[in-house]
Amino acid sequence: MVKTALRRRLPLVAVGIAVLLWSTSFGISGEVLKTASPAVLSVGRFAIGLIVLVPLAARRPLFARTVRDPRTIVLGLLGVAIYYALTNIGLEFTSPGTAALSNAALPALTALLGLFILKERIAPRTIVGLVLATAGVVIVAGAGLTLDIGVLLCLIGLASYALYTVLLRKGALAEDQQPAAVGLRPAGAVDPLVLATATAVWGTAIMLPWLVAEMAAGAAALPSGWGGLGGLLLLGVVITAPTLVLFNYGAERLPAAATGVVTAAIPALGYLFALVLGEPFDAITALGGAVALVGVAIASVTAPSTDSSPAGSGLPPHVDVAAGPFERD
Template sequence: MPASRPTQTRFMLLLLIPMVVWGSTFMVTKELIALWPPYALAFVRVTLGTLVLLPLAISRHRTGNRLPWPTLWLMGLLGVALYYLVFNLALVYVSASQGALVQASIPAMTALVAVLWLRERASGLRWLGIAMSIAGVLIVFSGSDSNGGESSQFGSLLMFASVICWALYTALAKRVTELDSLVVTVAVMGTGAILLLPLAGFEVITAHMAGKGLAPLPLMSWLSLLFLGVVASGLAYLLYNASLQHLDASAVGVYTNLIPIVGVLTGVIVLGEPLSTRAIIGGLVVMLGVWITSRSERPAAVTA
């Protein structure tokens, strides 16, 4: 039974919260990455998110239901371990706002993976949207700020690698659509945390051997870390999942376009990051391509 209009309005407003939270993670991660190494930061974030959602996942998982662990481990590798490794490392070299512009291409790249890997049909309009998104990303690359130079372009390439990781992860998620989405998400985050542990441990040990160790975080940085783990990787997902149960997937898909916009705005306004004209034009081309891609296909609900 469709939700009433007041209920839909309430959940549409509620959906703004995870969009703003996820959009601001570029800025928050950029600040933390200057204090802690990228792999250790990724491990702590994912572990906190897993612990927040774990009690709910245990209560919803039915005893006797076997989980497809090979698929879940692969999803944890692509969508958590590799994704956060390249995402965090990218923000060492690229601004938060430019990273957000590159990540705006996720819907189009997901559509491309679906066509090439899952053999989904693609209309001419869908191909046009994908091509425009790729062209927009290339323009963003060319719009790297003059202070960043080659390192900024390298950071953009790393951020684009995170886009590919997420697109592949989304394709794999189609294999587990019959399972509880919260249980799948916790299983994937948990396996991702396990895969991140050796790299994070090596990073910390190497830092200690070099006489540096992990820098002590000030109070605001600890709050930022809790924000990434508890809020962005935990509570925001719960709000997103609740909204998805009461809204059409098409409406939710429109809201996800707010994430790169918030990412750019927080980077420019809060961090004072410069943004070249070419990067802005490239970002607009990416978003136009994403819009065309979304108009050419029937939206599907997000699984995990």
Template structure:
């Protein structure tokens, strides 16, 4: 019992390394997504991403989880809803937002997602939020409002934010709904569940791809970006995340999601991409608020499939 409750130090170390790998791969979805979506479109990119990812996910699920596929498929209506809201909805909105905003700006808005999930958990799951949580959420909200307004919150009506920032807010709302719904109903093997959700996304988007036409990447950079998105954010991150959750406390895993913004910020500086003082200040406020609001959940970790 002791070994199960407290993994060996080496196991915890590998768990933390897995968290770093997962969040680094998810950060790449922002950085390379802007290249891929410029040569395709949000629908084509999302469809291609999951078309390439679902077969490897099924293979990995069979090897790692050995699921009862018939039992899982009995929950197909719920998996369909989850796939359309989270796996499809979040990514379609993210890639649409990348048309008008920088990856760094969008990653800063995404950093507010844990705080938004905490609010939704109070409203829909009966969770409790202490004063520390309330203060952290308010601080994070002030930070994201500062980012969206470009550091001019009092003049936001005169200078409305770019549509990409507003679309990204819609993306984190979709992911919040995906997360809350994922905490209800039967508990399913996570990799198997996301493999089925990805399959539903491919099937649901196929008519739209046929109607508008499939846009493939036109350059080597676009092709490699698509390959990265199909392999790392879609497959590797999810496997690494679930490996880490077996060895790292869920609260610490939740805080690690802030590394997505940190890695995106580092890449922004390293690649010479533009950033502004309001983004830096707002990002600090968001991250500080999310860390302050972190609770130690007693239930299972929240689902992730970025």
């Protein structure tokens, strides 16, 4: 009974840890952007992350096949290329604290897309959490969250990431409906490390033309100093790689609305980290962040059951996938 309860909470814990790491990225990215250009930062952090992830994922089943799957390309475009590119460009026009606060829109975007695309019912506890998180957004907005070009870019990126989250869940549910042969691995099952790595491969590849264009325009700049080089290394190894794996694991197994509510912690935590790095404190903004965190706590007290969610990513079945548990590409 205890093990079952813990297993059901693992996806929620995974998303929570991913959100905690994610929240620090705005301030660190702001430090890196003091010397580096946006494309160098975006491609560089994922290139470093892939140095960590690829050797681990390549040893697991279905890695090459997952990289080739069209769904992985879409996930890489939405969850890596568009989101991180627009966020890093947005940080050129707004502060890290403001960029973090703009993430308060993510829970509502994710829940709404989950409602329309997945037809997921939103539980009363989740609704309460979303209402409180939205109230926190309103408080923060009244404290000075301005709709400048940087925030607009961040919001477009957030819409892309919300769709990425919903498509992760949609693929998982589709796989759950595909019966597996008795005694064999479910068709198309791929573990989170493999899917996250394959997604990062495509996201990085899609951003390469942007880096080339930046270099051709003479706008590319490499990071320098402890804040630049150290920040980029920290983003790649400690933040990007673990966040991808943990978020993919949890988002596949949790209802989209629940995942979205947990991400409501990003504005408060991101703003708090920005304060640590030197941004001025604002009491009303802090109050809004606290209200959003209360919404997260209420929605997360009772973790949803994950028994019906699959272990894999819902990739289309292949005739040779059911060859056995040790099949490799």
